[in-house]
Amino acid sequence: MTQAIVVEGLRKKFGSREVLHGLDFAVEPGKVFGVIGPNGAGKTTTMRCLLDIIRPSAGSISVLGQDPRTAGTSLRRRIGYLPGELHLENRTTGRRMVEHFAAISGPVPPKHVNELAERLNLDLDRQTRKLSKGNKQKLGLLQAFMHKPELLVLDEPTSGLDPLVQQVFHAMVREAVDDGATVFLSSHVLSEVQQAADAVAILRDGEIVTVSTVETLRTAAVRRLRFNSSGTEAHDVGALLARVPGVANVAVRELKADGHTAGTVEATATLSGQVQPLVQELARLNLTDLVLEEPDLEEAVLTLYTAPSPRIGQSPGPGQPAGNGPEVGQATGRHAEGAHRA
């Protein structure tokens, strides 16, 4: 079976500034493919090239077996697109907007629009200018999904959505994939992609750093480890941890406060890679407490963002620290919020 999307040597220049430096990737049909990268990495530019909104400077693109540059309207009818910056007309309602796009890109099953609106908890009869950012985003999702396209190209689809609606979105993606659709989506934070995507491409400064599965990222990711053990000396625990491959940032201290018998040791460390060797070593200790946290893929990705790149050398590029900082904060904020709700 042919690939849903094949991109080879894609370059894009705006004037003298090249923003895509030769991308190569392929998306298998029936899969969810995520692209993550900081703002300005080239995610939106790549997606616009797939839709023939902008034209590549070099390289080739095949979408559903056709070149978007020459395929014309029949190809775009098979695609559902959510732009990264969604702008809606002011003097209209969601329903009128959706009906207009259905008239162009239909046929749309009549009941389908109402079903989607209900699932997303979106009032289609409100004036669009009165909609919040999240509700506008829902309208954008609705127009992308409504004609049941074979390919969904979604630029930052969960941006502005609250956690409950994000779950609805992930369900919609799963159903589309179950019906045979392919999904190509982007985000600047991995947590939004990891739930949905089968494969993840990491894009930085117009180049693909790596393409891998979420599972692979998970093994490369860093876990935080904390445990207490009794009846041991601190330096023994330190030595034991030092033998385990992938363990770093070890901090060990003896607890001698009230309620603790002498010889209780608390250790914290980070682990990247296999869990099994660590567990084997820990089995030698008399553990009273053990926490091995869910791997923080965010951190795994951030190390890839900031790893030395041939193009920019050792120091991160100009916008990068500023770009990464708020995203980490945003991600932790969302996690905290999620935990709160649970």
Place this chain on the structure above:
Amino acid sequence: MPKILPLFTKALTDSWRSTLAWAVGLSAACMLYLPLYPSIGGSAQMQDLINALPPEMTKALNYDQIASGPGYTQATMFGLIGFLLMSMASVGWGAAAVGGDEESGLLELTLAHSVTRVQVVLERALAIVVRIALLSLLVFLLVLGLNGPSQLGIDVGHLAGAVLLFAALALLSGTAALFAGALSGRKVYGIAAGAAVAVLGYVFNAVGRQSPDVEWLLNLSPYHWAYGNSPVANGADWGATAGLYGISAVLIVLGAVALQRRDVGV
């Protein structure tokens, strides 16, 4: 069930408010200016007053012809206030059709759906043509209705020709705005181009009529092409009519080609 010309239909229905507003403005202009003819253009005192004005001024304002009903209608309604209102409406619509739509970020989503760029330009241009036709028809009917009561004495055939030129002149500045907007993706360039066609056309006509030394300016003025022979009094110059509509058609096609060839929304 695919709808016929969905972008055209949408452009028309979306703009009914502004179309109505311009219609009210044009109606008010007709009904304020034309009934005044018997007391202004036709009166001997007024003629004395105009004769006392500097001839450069009367030529610039086309007031040298307001002694007759058709000349008065030509100078005031078609040549000045109606021209101004129609040009403003048309330039606004032309600049918004592609350039404004792209600048506000809306065009990207439309183009991601099952339309071609040529189709977007052509359907929206057609919507401008229809709106201008509606407003021009309204002006035709109003002038026709006031012809008797205001003692204008206009030949109906000449009036029809003049209205065709009136529409052609407005359409030209609108299509210039459409073309510049489609070329640049910016509304302001569309407004600038459309306004330039209207204003420079008017200025070249006003200056060109002053003396034989600057008469060559008249050749550069679409305003003069349309109104040089005072069509309300003398009937339309069909060559000029075809030329003006032809240029508009070319500008629309060029707009479609320009949009077809470039990146959108960057």
